[in-house]
Amino acid sequence: MSAITIQRLSKTYPGAQPVHALDDIDLQVRQGEFVALLGPSGCGKSTLLNLIAGFEQPSDGELRVDGKPVAKPGPERGVVFQEAALFPWLNVWDNVVFGPQMAGKPKAEYEAHAHEMLEITGLSQFTKHLPVQLSGGMRQRVGIARVLTLGSQVLLMDEPFGALDAQTRLTMQELLLSVWSRLQKTVVFVTHDIDEAILLADTIYVMSARPGRITTRIDVPIERPRSLELTTSDVFNRLKRDIMRQIRH
Ligand SMILES: Nc1ncnc2c1ncn2[C@@H]1O[C@H](COP(=O)(O)OP(=O)(O)OP(=O)(O)O)[C@@H](O)[C@H]1O
Numbered sequence: 001m002s003a004i005t006i007q008r009l010s011k012t013y014p015g016a017q018p019v020h021a022l023d024d025i026d027l028q029v030r031q032g033e034f035v036a037l038l039g040p041s042g043c044g045k046s047t048l049l050n051l052i053a054g055f056e057q058p059s060d061g062e063l064r065v066d067g068k069p070v071a072k073p074g075p076e077r078g079v080v081f082q083e084a085a086l087f088p089w090l091n092v093w094d095n096v097v098f099g100p101q102m103a104g105k106p107k108a109e110y111e112a113h114a115h116e117m118l119e120i121t122g123l124s125q126f127t128k129h130l131p132v133q134l135s136g137g138m139r140q141r142v143g144i145a146r147v148l149t150l151g152s153q154v155l156l157m158d159e160p161f162g163a164l165d166a167q168t169r170l171t172m173q174e175l176l177l178s179v180w181s182r183l184q185k186t187v188v189f190v191t192h193d194i195d196e197a198i199l200l201a202d203t204i205y206v207m208s209a210r211p212g213r214i215t216t217r218i219d220v221p222i223e224r225p226r227s228l229e230l231t232t233s234d235v236f237n238r239l240k241r242d243i244m245r246q247i248r249h
Pocket residue numbers: 013019020021039040041042043044045046047048192
């Protein structure tokens with residue numbers, strides 16, 4: 001069974017001038033697959049992600065995660081935004097365990113897991129730091145550790161590295177590759193950066209604007225494990241040229 005099944009999905013935002021944000025979207029995401037949604041600003045990438053997250057409801061069509069229709073947000077679908085919305089008065093540890101604590105889980109059920117997720121995201125030495133004491137990249141790591149600690153099998157990432165400087169962005173892409181290969185989560189990753197999509201994803205869906213549609217599906221024919229050096233290879237550049245051509249069309 002696919003982790004995410006989307007069929008003939010459309011979304012129109014109502015209003016005096018309704019916005020037809022998505023039209024006739026078909027998409028299947030396998031368990032453990034890394035999918036990138038790539039397209040220009042306004043093509044509906046965030047709308048699609050918000051529908052999968054359950055923040056919005058489709059106007060038409062079907063959307064299932066693990067076979068069940070999505071009716072509302074849930075802990076099995078963790079969302080990482082461009083800015084990690086951390087509680088500024090809580091330290092890293094308390095931010096990361098906030099979800100399981102609020103869900104009333106006993107410490108024994110989440111503590112060891114939270115420590116492991118903090119280790120995987122390189123935060124073990126920073127558990128007592130407040131968000132204000134961390135860089136943007138470190139705050140995003142906390143955001144990722146938090147959804148991993150929640151136990152979400154599906155990670156929905158909306159330009160999570162879009163606000164970071166170029167160097168930090170590369171470090172975070174490497175971190176995400178390593179987290180993904182260790183934990184085999186299903187990831188839907190929104191970006192308008194072609195390099196980022198090729199480096200990270202198994203499959204890239206290219207979207208066009210107004211109304212947002214999927215124009216092309218690309219299987220990234222690059223073996224894993226992947227590293228940043230890939231981005232200067234011939235196969236990478238050929239694929240990048242192809243995608244740029246398709247986006248221009
Ligand atoms: N809540 C809303 N109400 C009305 N229109 C909306 C709403 N959210 C998004 N839209 C519109 O839907 C269209 C798609 O927006 P969306 O944010 O999904 O695109 P995007 O591809 O993620 O863009 P960006 O890369 O700039 O974030 C845009 O025209 C946007 O203005």
